[in-house]
Amino acid sequence: MIKALVAVFLAAILTENYVLSKFLGICPFLGVSKKVNTALGMSAAVTFVMVLATAVTYPIYMYLLVPANLSYLETIVFILVIAGLVQLVEIILKKYIPSLYNSLGIYLPLITTNCAVLGVTMLVIEKSGENFGYLHALVNALGAGIGFLVAMVMFAGVRQRLETADIPKSLKGLPITLVAASLVSLSFLGFSGIVENMLY
């Protein structure tokens, strides 16, 4: 049981990294990764919302939509739940934990339209089965968030180096950033198979 959870967690970070191998959440990955500090704040907020959203949407799907035979409403219900949840978290943080709000709050409105959050909640529904229950879904969401954090922080480091590099005119800005992302993603390919070898 614990072994399976560790496998899910590690797979979500390394081999199935949501940004670098599933292409989810590319916008913040390219947009908010100029500085390590902002990258950290954004990914912390994303991780928090991912786990919270999965914790809410999974039971809604399993115990509300499936029995009522409404599973085709998955998309619309999930995006509304996430949008509402983000608003709620923002209000609660602002009122009760202002210090946390000051560091994470500014990233929250961006998260509603972050496809990684909606992607995680939908992918765990797709994966769910006998060997993949509520706990696995939560661990998967946490791993996805940490994976996002790892990718963002690593990439922010790479980009700070790029700032001073001498780059051909047409490649300046986004193109060279994408080539750098390609190399970072290539390095993550090296992890393929690591989870299976480690645990089975």
Next chain:
Amino acid sequence: MQTNTNEKKKYNYVKELTKGIIKENPVLCLVLGTCPTLAVTTAASNAIGMGIAATIVLICSNAVISALRKVIPDKVRIPAYITIIAAFVTMVQMVVKAFAPAIDESLGIFLPLIVVNCIILGRAEMYASKNAVFPSILDGLGMGIGFTATLLLMGSIREILGNGTWFGMDLPGNLQIMIFLLPPGGFFVFGMLIALASKLSGKKPPKAGGCAHCPLKGSCSMITEGGKTCEEKAQVEVEASAKGGGEV
């Protein structure tokens, strides 16, 4: 966001339609919708399927949002847009599942994720919420064609180089450079296409994603006083710390 002064605007219908295809190409110039662009372009047929699905949603949501632009209160417009878009995505999803199960299979999670595709929300916020219904439909169609064309171009490059086929047909030479089908190849081809587009148009390549292109920048709390975006603020901080000042 809702102004009545725009009502008397004269529209050049041809321009509304064609601007999305080249001049304001949503993917290569505005850098929106990067996730599906990278993810579904491993084969040309997937790219076409994704492009058409997104175009249909874009046209329908633009039309409805434009028709309702005076009814939707300004404060709740983003949730309202998302709900409208999600409804159309669900419809398209059901149609694709019923009539083209193979495309549904290969697009997987990215079909429902059209909901959070920045192009659609971006056009709703930047265009449909301020313009009349018919130009909004043309705008949606033009942007959709631009999106589909770019996806097709990327899908073709990746399929030809990575799999040695085009739309499933075998090509002479039988190139099979695996890396183009893998995620790094996606990033690489996309970067090269943007560089090529900026070389051909003579314009500077777009800055890396970020607030400048974000469709939500009008309502985003990351934009601080003085109209500075988070990015610009961070830039100022970096420059200040580079000078050794450290204080911002």
